[in-house]
Amino acid sequence: EVVMAQSPATLSVSPGERATLSCRASQSVSSNLAWYQQKPGQAPRLLIYGASTRATGTPARFTGSGSGTEFTLTISSLQSEDFAVYYCQQYNNWPPMYTFGQGTKLEIK
Amino acid sequence: QVQLVESGGGLVKPGGSLRLSCAASGFTFSDHYMGWIRQAPGKGLEWVSYISDSGNTRYYADSVKGRFTISRDNAKNSLYLQINSLRAEDTAVYYCARALEDSGGYYQGFEYWGQGTLVTVSS
Numbered sequence: 629e630v631v632m633a634q635s636p637a638t639l640s641v642s643p644g645e646r647a648t649l650s651c652r653a654s655q656s657v658s659s660n661l662a663w664y665q666q667k668p669g670q671a672p673r674l675l676i677y678g679a680s681t682r683a684t685g686t687p688a689r690f691t692g693s694g695s696g697t698e699f700t701l702t703i704s705s706l707q708s709e710d711f712a713v714y715y716c717q718q719y720n721n722w723p724p725m726y727t728f729g730q731g732t733k734l735e736i737k
Numbered sequence: 738q739v740q741l742v743e744s745g746g747g748l749v750k751p752g753g754s755l756r757l758s759c760a761a762s763g764f765t766f767s768d769h770y771m772g773w774i775r776q777a778p779g780k781g782l783e784w785v786s787y788i789s790d791s792g793n794t795r796y797y798a799d800s801v802k803g804r805f806t807i808s809r810d811n812a813k814n815s816l817y818l819q820i821n822s823l824r825a826e827d828t829a830v831y832y833c834a835r836a837l838e839d840s841g842g843y844y845q846g847f848e849y850w851g852q853g854t855l856v857t858v859s860s
Contacts, residue, residue, distance in 0.1 A: 662846035664782070666782075670852075671832055671852055671853060672774075672850055673850075677845040683848065715782055717782075717784070717846065719845070719846070726787070728781060728784060730781045731781045
């Protein structure tokens, strides 16, 4: 099983600043990685797939990068609506075993 | 617009069973792979199961294999999850979600999600 580890668990950043979230896979997942945003009481929202492709409606301030085992989600110039929990998910296995990371909570500093 | 509405959650005793449903609208249901993802209270996301557009192929997380069964009725635009032999650790909000596929038909994430239905396993 591929284990996904996200860091840090909590990230405190001021509005207008940049946030960098990390996701590491226990073995290579190529570029088969997605990022989701979840706000309290809401379902997750797909932000990025294929490690770097923005999903429909994802603002340009969200940038995904990386391949293999190391991935990054960068949010430039944080807006108030960006404070949420972010999850990475790998989908490289066959048969499917689409494991999620444990999440990073992005909070207002 | 795409809508996914889950139902069927509730309080059940350990060892009991439930059948969750997900009613889909706003898209051609039979064209898309679908999945179930759960989230225990205050915890992260856990992928549970995935089914092909025809319903012929099904996949499960190891934690639920043999106890959960995913199915779909394309004529009714509905997705189901039969959950048996429930345990306390199955307590979670269960989300149904529609897969995003690339031009080659490969899974790229879950693009649309319902609001979830809560399953509580307790005596």
